[in-house]
Amino acid sequence: MSVPLVLVLGVGAVALVAAQGPTSLQRTVVVALINLVLVIGLYVFVGNSGVYSFGHLGFAAIGAYAAGVLVMPAARKAQLLADAPEPIRTLTVAPTVAVLAGGLLAAVVAVVLAVPLSRIDGLSAGLATVSLLISVSVVAANWDSITRGRKGLSAIPSSTTLPTALAWAAVAIVAAWCYQRSSFGKRLRASKDDPVAAASAGISVPLQRGIAFVISAFFTGVGGALFALFLGSVTPDVFYLNYTFLILTMLVIGGADSLTGAVLGATVVSVLSEILRRAEAGDVLGLIQVDPRPGMQNVVLGLLLVVMLLRRPSGITGGREIRLPWAHRRHGVGVASPPADVTSGDAAGAARP
Structure with missing residues (x-):
């Protein structure tokens, strides 16, 4: 547990x-x-599958709409x-309960969608998730009685x-680590490079993907609920x-490929996005005033994304988890090694029925 602790x-x-x-x-x-x-929620599925x-x-x-409706006064x-x-009009719950309910509703929807989506991969999976x-x-923009359509929910x-x-954030980090170190996470990681070989070893690839998909949807729904209860409103265009x-x-x-990468990427890009957002408005760290440049952040x-994909596709961490000095000594090495759950030994162990 040294990685999630750090x-x-x-x-x-x-x-x-x-x-x-x-x-x-x-x-x-x-x-x-x-x-x-949100990034950790996405990582649970993408990083392991x-x-x-x-x-x-x-x-x-x-998750955002569910939490927004539940906390709104009657x-x-x-x-x-x-x-x-x-x-719906009479029920009002505490914010913590609303956030959990938003995550659970997202997970319930994911259970239904996991059956077809867990059986496809590659470009087909990407197109299916875009749909x-x-x-x-579209549903949020037209379900006027619950979401108020394009007007969105306000006064949350x-x-x-x-x-x-x-x-x-701490709960998400610990939960993601526990999942990827569990037998379910190891089986799914074993199927990442060669699903056919994993299936021949007795791993039900669709089942393992479905489990990760549902867990991932829960934390993504929680993130959406937290965002709605932070902004005080939600519209179909937000997410x-x-x-x-x-x-x-x-x-x-x-x-x-690593939980450390997900956390580090979220931190680095969040800082960079804030700097770029201020630069778009003509203010660079409060030190320099420049002409406003709308759209600079996305550009x-x-x-940066294109450069990373070309020069370092595995990201800043290279698919490795952070290691502590005493962990290095215990393993008899002086540098960080790949995560134990993606090495051939663990993959083979996870693949055994």
Whole structure:
């Protein structure tokens, strides 16, 4: 458990330092922590299966709308959601319960979708997940009685604070690590490079992908719920292509094959995105005033992503997990080695029925 401990302590240290800064900095760190939850949610499926999903933020939208409706006061829902079913208009729950409910609803939807999606990979899987994202967006834009359509939900009580976001980020890190070290995670990783060989060794590849897909959807839904309870509103356009591109960029730049890469990528890209966002408005770290450059953030992140794919496809971490000095001594090596669960020995062990 040294890897998740170091990652949680590192993220916590950054958050505590930011807590001493101005309110604007604290809000930026809260968004970064929510992004971290979303990236880890995506990593649970992509990092362990090797199948890229471009529609995971559809689950974030499901979690966001579910949590937003559940925490909204009944009096407010009577005004905004007058056509909603009676239980929805009268039920109001605590923010923590709403976040869990958002994650669980996303997981339930994932259970239904996992049956067909877990049996395809490559380009077919990518196109299928894009259709998921589009479908969720279309439903959200037209289900007026629940989502208020294009107008979106507003007047959602804001309850996602820095401690709340940090706690959920820590839970996501520990849960992702426990999953990838479990027998389920090892079986799925064993099938990443050669699904046919894994199936011949007795591994049910669709089943293992389905399990990862559902767990991944839960944490993605939690991230969406946290974001909705932070903004105080949610519309169909929030969790769409732009946000999908940002979350995927975080995962790829950090390294999609390791939990350390997911956390590092989310941290690095969050910092860079904030700098670029300020630069777009003409302010560079409060030191230099330049002409506003709208769109600079997407252009720079896009170029960075292309460079990383060309020069270092495995990301900053190269698919390796962080190692502590005493872990090095225990294993008899002086440098970081690949994660134990992706080496041939563990893969073979996981593949045995």
